[in-house]
Structures are given as structure tokens and as C-alpha cells.
Amino acid sequence: MVLNYGQSTGLAIDPIEKKPLYHFLPGTFTLSLGTLGCNFHCQHCQNFFISQLSEDDEQMKEYQRRRIEAISPEQIVAMALLNRLPSISYTYNEPTIFLEYALDTMKLAHKNGLKNIWVTNGFMSDQALELIAPYLNAANVDLKAYSEKFYAEICGAHLQPVLDNLKKIKKLGIHLEVTTLIIPTKNDSQRELQEIANFIVKELGADTPWHVSAFYPTHQMTDLPATSREKILTAEQIGHEAGLKWVHRGNV
Numbered sequence: 001m002v003l004n005y006g007q008s009t010g011l012a013i014d015p016i017e018k019k020p021l022y023h024f025l026p027g028t029f030t031l032s033l034g035t036l037g038c039n040f041h042c043q044h045c046q047n048f049f050i051s052q053l054s055e056d057d058e059q060m061k062e063y064q065r066r067r068i069e070a071i072s073p074e075q076i077v078a079m080a081l082l083n084r085l086p087s088i089s090y091t092y093n094e095p096t097i098f099l100e101y102a103l104d105t106m107k108l109a110h111k112n113g114l115k116n117i118w119v120t121n122g123f124m125s126d127q128a129l130e131l132i133a134p135y136l137n138a139a140n141v142d143l144k145a146y147s148e149k150f151y152a153e154i155c156g157a158h159l160q161p162v163l164d165n166l167k168k169i170k171k172l173g174i175h176l177e178v179t180t181l182i183i184p185t186k187n188d189s190q191r192e193l194q195e196i197a198n199f200i201v202k203e204l205g206a207d208t209p210w211h212v213s214a215f216y217p218t219h220q221m222t223d224l225p226a227t228s229r230e231k232i233l234t235a236e237q238i239g240h241e242a243g244l245k246w247v248h249r250g251n252v
Contacts, residue, residue: 005101009050009067010034010092011076019089019119020211022248024138024175030117031080034092035101036068040121041156042144043220044183051093073105077112087137091119099128106135121155122162122169129168138175140211141166145180145187146195154186163199170204178204179211179250182227182235193235197242206243212236213250227251 016030038051045051050067080088088109090102095118106116115137122141143162144155151159169176180196182188193212200208212235214227232249239247 002098002100004035004037004098006070006072007035007068007101008033008071009036009069011069011071011079013083013085014089016087016089016117019091019117019140020179020248020250021117021138021140021175021177022211023177023209023246024117025086025115028086029083030087030089031076031083031085032089032091033076033102033105034090035098036093037097038094038121039096039123039157040094043154044181044215045219046216047092048219073101073108076105077108077114080109080114081112085114087115087117089117089119091117094123095120096124096128099131103131103135106132110135121157122165123157124161124165126168129165129172133172133174136174138177139169140177140179141169143178143180143196143199146192146199147187150187163203167203170208176204177209177211179213180235181213181215182231183215183221184224184227184231186224188227188231188235190234190238193238194242197239197244200239201243207245209246209248210239210244211248211250212239214252216251 012032013029014032016025016028036050095102109116116135118139120141148159151157200210212232214232216226217224229252232252236247
């Protein structure tokens with residue numbers, strides 16, 4: 001059994017648009033669930049206090065201990081049903097890290113007519129995707145950049161598995177929306193934004209929504225400025241010029 005099974009660090013009722021999903025059950029609320037941990041180490045992580053663990057940081061460890069609440073898949077599904085929510089979202093930290101916990105909850109949710117949503121970095125094995133696919137109704141995947149250098153240096157990961165999984169998720173018929181957090185000087189060049197938009201159009205389809213969101217200084221990137229509104233508008237324009245039907249601005 002994984003160490004974070006049944007250990008929630010966040011359970012809340014959110015508008016589904018906050019995931020962000022704008023084209024799946026719009027106007028509804030979803031029960032959001034998160035635990036501890038991540039398979040990335042993003043320097044700009046907004047939820048670093050639950051996604052990362054430092055053995056030397058006693059204050060963070062104490063914060064995490066205080067946030068943990070034991071709750072079973074049965075209790076989660078019962079809470080969603082009690083509040084008449086149509087879906088459960090596995091979010092806040094990377095759901096792949098609590099795969100066993102998420103999968104048990106997803107199966108029970110599916111059995112009770114609820115939809116399952118993953119908010120994910122898309123960095124998972126074929127086996128993991130095969131396990132969740134029969135129960136996964138929608139996903140918002142972070143495509144953080146179109147650069148192996150960015151993924152390696154900023155996230156401690158790799159780009160290609162994310163691109164491959166985006167294509168697989170779309171092919172499986174799971175509702176898909178893509179989010180890119182635009183970070184000044186890191187992934188905000190016109191060339192890179194065009195590459196992301198072109199990839200979505202060519203490989204995922206022009207009807208796949210792209211969320212372009214503004215960065216704010218946090219975690220290990222407090223020395224960078226927030227993303228300007230102009231840059232978000234430029235990204236939106238690039239998406240439309242590439243042929244995307246839906247480009248949504250976030251965090252502005």
C-alpha cells in the first residue's frame with residue numbers, strides 16, 4: 001500500500017471551471033481531492049507545500065502533518081452524492097502519485113454515476129493510463145513548455161512522455177483540455193507558444209481547448225515578474241491564428 005493512500009490534504013467543492021475545465025459539465029461544481037507528493041519538482045509550483053517534501057524543512061513537514069485527514073474512497077463518494085455533485089476531481093497535487101487511492105475512488109464513483117476528472121502533468125506510464133482510462137471522463141493536462149530543456153531544468157522531468165500521453169488521452173475519447181502557465185523568459189517566446197498551439201491543432205485537434213495562464217512569483221521563482229496581460233493576449237492570438245477554436249485566458 002502506498003503511504004498516501006486515504007490521506008487527504010485537501011477536500012473542497014469547487015466550480016469545475018477552476019480546474020480549469022470550460023467545456024465539460026460547465027456551470028457545475030466538483031468535489032476536489034488531493035494528497036501529498038508529485039513526480040515533478042517544478043521551481044514555480046503553486047502548491048509546493050503539499051507537492052514537495054523537504055527532510056530539512058521542519059516547518060513544512062509540520063504544516064503537511066496538520067493538513068492530512070484520513071478519508072476513504074467510500075466516504076469521498078458519499079460526500080459527492082450527499083452534496084449532489086456530478087463529478088470528483090483528482091487535483092491539487094499530481095494524481096499519478098496517489099494512483100491506487102484515486103483508482104479505487106474512481107471505480108466507486110463510476111459505479112454511482114459520477115464523472116471522474118484528473119488535473120495532471122501528464123507524466124505517467126502506459127500501464128497507469130490503461131488502469132484509469134475506463135473510469136476517466138475528463139482531464140486537464142499541463143503542457144508546461146515545448147522544450148526538453150525547460151522540463152529537465154525547471155521540472156526535473158521530460159517533455160516527450162507528456163506529448164505522447166496527450167495524444168493517447170485524446171485517442172481514448174477522454175475529454176481533454178490543455179493548460180500552459182506562461183513564465184516570463186522561460187517559456188514565453190513567440191516561437192515556443194506557436195509550437196504548443198501547432199502541436200495541439202495537429203495532434204489533438206483544433207477543438208481542444210487551450211488555457212493560457214499568467215504566472216505569479218512563487219516557490220523558487222520569486223525573482224521573476226508576473227506575466228503581463230499583454231503576453232497572455234499575445235498567446236491567445238497565437239492560438240487562434242494557429243487554428244484553435246477555443247483559447248481561454250487564466251489568472252489575469
